Amino acid sequence: MAHSLPQELSVAPRGPLTGTLQVPGDKSISHRSLMFSALAVGTSHITGLLEGEDVLATAAALRAMGATIERTGDGAWRVDGVGVGGLLQPATALEMGNSGTSTRLLMGLVASHPITATFTGDASLSGRPMGRVIEPLSQMGADVTASPGGKLPLMLRGLCPAVPITYTLPVASAQVKSAVLLAGLNTPGITRVVEPVATRDHSERMLRGFGADITIEESDAGRIIAIRGEAELRPQTITVPGDPSSAAFWLVAASIVPGSDLVVRNVGLNVTRTGLVAALRLMGADITELDRREVGGEPVADLRVRHAPLTAIDVPPDLAPSMIDEYPVLFVAAAFAKGRTVARGAHELRVKESDRIAAMKAALEACGVPCEEYEDGLAITGTGGDAIPGGGRIASQLDHRIAMSMTVAGLHAARPVTIDDVAPVATSYPVFYKTLDEVSEEA
Template sequence: MHASHDHGPTPRRFLPAGPLRGRIRVPGDKSISHRSIMLGALAVGETKVTGLLEGEDVLATAAAMRAMGATVERQGDGSWSIHGTGVGSLLQPVTALEMGNSGTSTRLLMGLVASHPITATFTGDASLSHRPMGRVIEPLSQMGADITASPGGTLPLMLRGLSPAVPITYRLPVASAQVKSAVLLAGLNTAGITTVVEPVPTRDHSERMLRGFGADLWVEEEGGIRTIRLRGEAELRPQTIIVPGDPSSAAFFAVAALLVPGSDLVIENVGLNPTRAALFTVLRQMGGSIVELHPREVGGEPVADLHVRHSPLTGVAVDPALAPAMIDEFPILFVAAALAKGRTVTTGLEELRVKESDRLATMAAALTAAGARVTEQEDGLTIDGTGGDPLSGGAYPVATKLDHRIAMSMAVAGLVSQGGVEVDDTAPIATSFPTFQHLLDSATGNR
């Protein structure tokens, strides 16, 4: 939960704004931030990380790696310095590893511990303690780890690692980058070849970064099925990592600049991993001007500066095959659709009903309250846009259901409304993007 709710909600009315201009940077990618600390803590020597996302989840990962013997320090200039122990040399933590609300930290760190001869206890907050860990307990147990979880396979749990662990071939029963990553991380200290088979491709940040740190990892693809193999007993080499800006955070500013007349904005250093960046593909299909400047590769990840200019948008039918690579971006896409010319249709989005909120129902209600024309189906929304005319806005606060992405999406809707849109609570935005309101105010000249 969010600490700020101890003091009740923090509402704000987002008013029509001037064009978005200049250059901005959004916070670093969360997935890459977690992994850079974990792998840096397993490499001997100094790994330097700049642009780390300093949210509570990532700091939980840093604290855990410290507890197992790595040195993880924030420098005065905002960069981070990590001195690792080497694969196989993690130390037994003295106290429980406190994971807060971070499912990523928990599942990936369970993988790391599983092939080391140490025992660790994982605890989390009330919300994390309801989330299923059985999906990682199963493969890690096959590798030889001894795991005692709470009833229902949840936290708190105790994991006794086995070294040498047993290399396995594991076919993912559920599409989960976290489960895949846990098995691969366990494979780092396991003699032989650890194999993960993915019937449905998921985010590939772990594979890219493992390779970047020097692990022997290769991927075969046949008939849409990916087979990932990792040769164990790896020696990781320290790296210098510039964490790319989070594409999910950049999405709000890209859509705002497309919608607000006169906008001409450069969003610097955006990660464009193809398993994450499909929103930009769809916005271009709608007629959005989004140009990649200075495309480059950083730590195995594709990165570019995005130059976004105000563009009249036209509604499209969004290919459901793109959904996994833009699942968190649908709330802000719905705002773009509400201002486009014609009809936008989305399907295959059942997954959105089980996110931080039921994002289909919550966005349908919020956009309707702000004057958009929205029809809700079981697996998506159909939106008839205004053709660029501003939304009417709303007299009453829209309900964001404590969902950070809904709050930010409706903030952008306020910029392109006549009377503004009042968001019932801006506090949850801090979970993924604490500087959002400040950046939005400065880009629109509302300083």
């Protein structure tokens, strides 16, 4: 799956952002909905699925391994699963595009099946490390031949029966945790993951909903998640809540653009994903929850956000796991706060679609925002609510979150901000710019 040709975009202020919008389905839950449905025996139905390139890469890979996945006429999705242990040998390489989640979680699935799969990806994904997943899956018996540095392309030969392990996560990573749990689904005995720092728990919630025997207990070493293998998953009807990572751009945009008043509907508020909301509120953001409810086993609410003066803070490092994907747009919020914001504890940003610490420092400095770089974050001196100077040309580095974050920055800049390529936004939020037109005066 290749990206389209580069799409340069110049972003200038459009006035207040107003109205109501709904963000696409949660990307993490969308991936897992397809994977768990593909491993169930029977037919599952999914509504609200994110139809971005990353999730479609997951669907294509699962089809290649035997699942039937189709979009129905009403915008819902139907998945006829093959059952745990039923994945078939793919005839060709699995093309992952830009999706690290697809790659790492599908590696976990393949690891305990008697099949061999080759994983490929675009230039950005091929630069991202897979060693953190290769290590535990190798302990379970999978044979992995990777490119130098533990990167794509790689070939993974699964082992069946695989070996159950107890694995302590060396880094806080929901993807690594999920890969091991998915491998454990088809592994006899009990596979355990010890999580010293809690990460998003969508896999645990959804596996339980599909009927897996999974337990979670707290210990001095952290959370211990145990899954009993050779599971039989039951098909489900799933409603995917709105993605808080996509909502993040609107929460920051409405906070910094004077006169803005937005309602973002159906936002997932799983406690493992709400770090940005907590950080923005600490900075003084005006964010109100409306109609809190449960959708598909996940807490959701409509969020009303109005322009408010932001004040610099030292971002609590313990928020990092619950907003790791939102740091780029948090850096943008800091650029408009009064004072010097220090946001650290985010080592993972170095190994995302780009080095998001270096990329955002370069982008903000190109727009006249003073930054200081740390190994695990940035310190940013804000304008106190005034427009940033702007005028920079931004390298998005094939990273959708860099492109969208700097689009937000350009909405309150003295001179237009030019982004070299916004095409990668289609990986997670295909209608982002259409939605921006709808909620701005430039509609």
